Amino acid sequence: MTTPRHRPTALFVADADSSLKWAVTRLLEARDRWDCEILVVESAVTPSAAQVDAAVAGRVDPPARIGLTELARRVGPDAADAPDVLVLACRGDLIALLLEDELRGTCRAGVIVAGIPGVWLPPTELGLTLRRGVDLMVVHSHVERDAVERELPRGDLRATGLASLAIEGADAPSDGARSVVFAPQALVPASRADRARLLAALVDLARARPDLTVVIKVRGTPGEAQTHRDDLPYEALLAEVADVPVNLTVATGPMADHLPGAIGFVTVSSTAALEAVAAGVPTLCLADFGVGEETLTTAFLGSGLLGSLDDLRAGGFKRPDPEWMARGYLHPGADDDWIERVEELGTSRHRRESGTRSRASLAVRLRRRRVALGPADPTPLRHASTAIDAWRRARRGLPPAGAGREG
Structure with missing residues (x-):
């Protein structure tokens, strides 16, 4: 047996x-x-x-x-x-x-x-x-x-x-697709002026294309917690716009519910862009605010998806480079x-x-590493301080300090 x-x-x-x-x-x-x-x-x-x-x-x-x-x-x-x-x-x-x-x-x-x-x-x-x-x-x-x-x-x-990636497998766009979906992010672009520029381009698109519905697809409603706190939500900025086109709307819910009706998708660098690409929706990643680590767009270098606010106004959505897909985030x-x-x-x-294996506390190990590296490299100490602050805030039920990204 x-x-x-x-x-x-x-x-x-x-x-x-x-x-x-x-x-x-x-x-x-x-x-x-x-x-x-x-x-x-x-x-x-x-x-x-x-x-x-x-x-x-x-x-x-x-x-x-x-x-x-x-x-x-x-x-x-x-x-x-x-x-x-x-x-x-x-x-x-x-x-x-x-x-x-x-x-x-x-x-x-x-x-x-x-x-x-x-x-x-x-x-x-x-x-x-x-x-x-x-x-x-x-x-x-x-x-x-x-x-x-x-x-x-x-x-x-x-x-x-x-x-x-956790992509929900949205259906391909239908023949009657008549929307453009914008996926905002809490961290980028960071300034009110840049967000106002982006929102203005969405307004211009909605006014130029009354046959389309332009959807700002937010992750939650006001007051709901999110992975990264958004201090400048587009809903609030939209309330400051005079004469908002009736075909510009704000919506929630799973992204997979919105993509089948989309002829185009736009973001700065949201992971939802990969969801859109996987669903066959032409996609635009905006490069007007910089390209690289600061705007979280490093992953889209070489994708063929980078474009401008002028592309957005013209409805110039793009198709991805196949080699980038395989090496990037859409591998088999x-x-x-x-x-x-x-x-x-x-x-x-x-x-x-x-x-029962014990490890030295994070702060202690980082201090040891600082000694090993020498005083010329202050990075470990700075990160130890950040981590300890994060622990203290979490214990008190507070959100992470600032809008910095640790990953």
């Missing part, structure tokens, strides 16, 4: 609406091989019920909520049924708060996985630093994998795994290997030293 093979258990934990969407996608990929559970951890960016519904989109049952202390008990040194795999679809400061501050390196999960629900190019040092306690980082393109793996020697991360699904990489980690090493 043979002993039944153990079926791994996996706990997926999300904090914000975009992270939940990502976590559900990863769970659906893994559930044929693992017994999966998904939870939302309460934080400063806990999604509302409507945001949960939009992120889940009927793919799984709505997840239960859990507090950080209860989550620490579920995976801590005294947990009798800690998961074999812990997937943390959370902001970096919350991951550091859980693994470094609450658990102090005593997590009993066999393999700890993290992922950022979108484009992460270039990867930020702070983002990697806050995830030092993680075993595997899920990335979403071959280019992103190369960039992250170049940084791995700086931290405790051991591996990367490739996955496709057969390339995905994150589940296999997790299982390799789980079988190549014993369970995390019975859950």
